[in-house]
Amino acid sequence: MDSAAHDAIPQEDFLETSGPNEAGLVTQRFFAFNTAITLQAFADERTCLAAFERVREDARRFERLFSRTLPHSDIARVNAAGGSAVEIAPDTAKLLECALAYCADSAGRFDITMGTAVQLWDLRRAVIPSQDALREAIGHVDWRGVRVWEDGGRHLAQINDPQAAIDVGGIAKGWIADSFTQTLIEEGLENFLINLGGNVVAHGEKPGGAPWNIGIRDPREEGAIIGALPIRNASTVTSGIYERCCEVDGKFYHHILSPETGMPVQTDVAGVTVVADRSIDAEGYSTTLLALGTAQGLAFARKHPAIRKAIFVTRDSNVIES
Structure with missing residues (x-):
């Protein structure tokens, strides 16, 4: 999972709450899974804070269960x-x-x-x-x-293989985001947004019936977007080869590895954004589509109804939608 830092504050201790603003939006930010998490909801402050507290408790528990590096997970x-x-x-x-x-x-x-x-x-x-x-x-x-x-x-x-090792980092955030969604619903929230390190869940809508507008990340440039999608009751996830990468002796390496070779997958895609009802679908399929490349990825997306939309950004800067 991607790392995020905050000046001079240990990540596990960082907690920032703001609102409600003029529109009634309550926002809370904290760190877990080595990434930044933002929760936003339109509801009374007491309901929001109680729900957000449950999410933070779930986050600590999931971290203790799913981490590959914590020895007792x-x-x-x-x-x-x-x-x-x-x-x-x-x-x-x-x-x-x-x-x-x-x-x-x-x-x-x-x-x-x-x-x-x-x-x-x-x-x-x-x-x-x-x-x-x-x-x-x-x-x-x-x-x-x-x-x-x-x-x-x-x-x-x-x-079965004593020398094999499981790593759920490529799918855990999607499963966790869906679990957070269920927790917030159980706590009485209807209109909320979850951003778990880029795994975005938009539930319900804004006051007046407007959808949430979710920026589609540009996988080639950190913090940049290539557009926005109006979303209700759905999740968006972007996988990109520039999220974690380096260049050594003039050769580019990225973090999405081929199970056949252990090397970075060869693909014509810089990144893929998937929109799905569930965040686990958005995350699981975004990595698969990136590995498949544009042509095979488009064919795969058309055969999988769980994928509402797939947006491919190619390495030569073309944008293609399924």
């Missing part, structure tokens, strides 16, 4: 189990089951067992792994070796 314990079954939380089981469904739907172009290859890369420090190391890591990539099941009320997970 469910994901870390499954990775360290040497092929043995591990009891996991119900939420972890739900996330893994959803993730495996996307692995199957993408014919393996999205694979949650890429952890062995992902951990070899450090694009922030321009660390590029050797081909020998990647070949060894890719030998342990196969989502079909992950099992998730329930036994007597206990949820269990297992990786």
Whole structure:
């Protein structure tokens, strides 16, 4: 998940609340999953703050369950189990089951067992792994070796290959954003916006019946947008090759890796924005479409009704909509 910093304030301690403004919008910002999260809602302040508090509590719990690096997380314990079954939380089981469904739907172009290859890369420090190391890591990539099941009320997970490693970073934010959505609805909010590090959920509408206008990120330039979409009850996610990247010896590297080679996927696409009813669909499909490239990606999008709209920005700056 992408990193975000805030001047001199530890991320886990940062909390900023503002509003209600003249339109009645209450806003709260905090950090979790190494990224910035913004919650906005049109409702009375007390209802908003109670709902936002529940979301923050959920965020801390999910971080403890899903992190690949926290040693006592469910994901870390499954990775360290040497092929043995591990009891996991119900939420972890739900996330893994959803993730495996996307692995199957993408014919393996999205694979949650890429952890062995992902951990070899450090694009922030321009660390590029050797081909020998990647070949060894890719030998342990196969989502079909992950099992998730329930036994007597206990949820269990297992990786058949003791040297394989799960990394849910490519889909967890979408699942979490959908969970946050359900929490806010349960707390009585109807008209709200969630921005979880670029995973945007727009629920309901603005006062007077206007839709939320969601900026479509330009994957080539941080902070820039290529347009805006009016959205009600939907999520938008942009995946781009320039989100995390580096150049070494004149060669460009990005963070979306091929399960076949462990190297960055070869694609004519700089980024893809997907609009879907659920944020997990928007996130899961955006990465798949980017890896497929424009022609195959457009064909894939047309065959998947969960994709409301897909906007491709090619590396030569063309914008193509499904």
